[in-house]
Amino acid sequence: MIAPGADAPDADAKLTTVGFAEPLVLAATEIDRQSFRTDTFIPKRLKIPSIDVNAVIQPVGKDRLDRMDTPTETDEVGWYRYGAKAGATGNVVLSGHLDDLSGPAIFANLGDLRLGESVTLQRGKKAIAYEVVSVERYRLEDVPLASIFAATQAERLQLITCAGPYDPEYGYRDRIVVTAIAKS
Template identity: 90%
Template sequence: MTTVGFADPLVLAATEIDRQSFRVDTFIPKRLKIPSIDINAVIQPVRKDRLGRMDTPTKTDEVGWYQYGAKAGETGNVVLSGHLDDLRGPAIFANLGDLRLGESVTLQRGKKIIAYKVVSVERYRLEDVPLASIFAATQAQRLQLITCAGPYDPELGYEDRIVVTAIATT
């Protein structure tokens, strides 16, 4: 009869260097840069509106970060929204639909920067926007950029949404 045994487990103490190599540097984004469509914008945290939806930034030249979603550098979706236009004309995300696959987007706070690469640019009817996917917890570090599009109804707002998805490259 053969006896099978187990060796005593080897336990190693983590050093400070080991701990630092696993540390994820996350931050609340304060600036969005998209050079290809000339965006260099301040980001403001936004909450939910009275209907439980992601609110929009109060200023049309700023971007809103959904504070209940991921921070930059975390796994999950960092969700940013911006206005298409206002009564004076185009707003911060007026050209969001012009982004192309592979283009660069960065989030910044001071010297901390996370770079992303655009992997999809989609236009949806309002009722077809994949909200579960946009706001879902994911294992990847993703950035979701959202704005209005399409015909405007004074009572209901815009009929479409543009959703840009980017994945972290740094």
Template identity: 40%
Template structure:
């Protein structure tokens, strides 16, 4: 998966393991327990959350299906094998509910750019449109984007509880380390809900 700080124009030269998890830490289960424990958090989930089905990001020409994913055998967030599909962390917050909902996708594949290839180009104020299973459209606005080494990522800010209705998008970035078969950093784009249609 390609870098935001070192864009790769000839992505076909980069060998990528498409099954590589984009998860930035192995502490998701611990954070998920915090999210679901109302006695230790002010987080209040929506009364009837509805699964997300599609994502549209007009500013970078993204139109993709969203499918729910849990964790892989290593305890990391699983992601789609299909490079054009986006994964929603189903054990976390549903987009549109109070909390940090998380979507992950590949940045490239062995054959070229993937669904989140241009995620690095998003700017503050850009809009993310999510369509759910009820046909409702949720519009989120980009607030910030940050790159992290996996061991330095602020897991609570990405996956943990919050009173805002947030949606965080994750992909890989930075240098591709061929010796281990994955990118050194993760890009996280932080967004907040601004309207429901």
């Protein structure tokens, strides 16, 4: 490319090699390696053995109020399709129901998870295991949505369900948020 206002090079001019340098090779950090994974996938199954969860995952979007939607079936889990895929950097966000009119639903025992317990996302023969690093309960107005849905350098999994007393007008007033990090 020639800079504006500069003369074009002479077609008969000879190029002279001044020298050359070896390419610079830098060691990649673990985060750098994760950001270049090619085995990402849309999760189809969630397994949490410690609380007896083995659920089908359905993609969900946003509801009419622009919030993450929930799965229509209470024995299934919703994957937020605008978030990360399993195996990618960022937050994979899954939601599930606490209960329905007939009793406990898929995430009824989500708040019983303990640090270090294992959570697995699968699609066919692909699977990624995560380790629980936090289990938090928030008032609805205090849920850290920016953190849950943020783009991150780590491979994180966020599991969300309702909690607390039920208000017939507003629904459940609390949320349980479980954060897990992909195991290496």
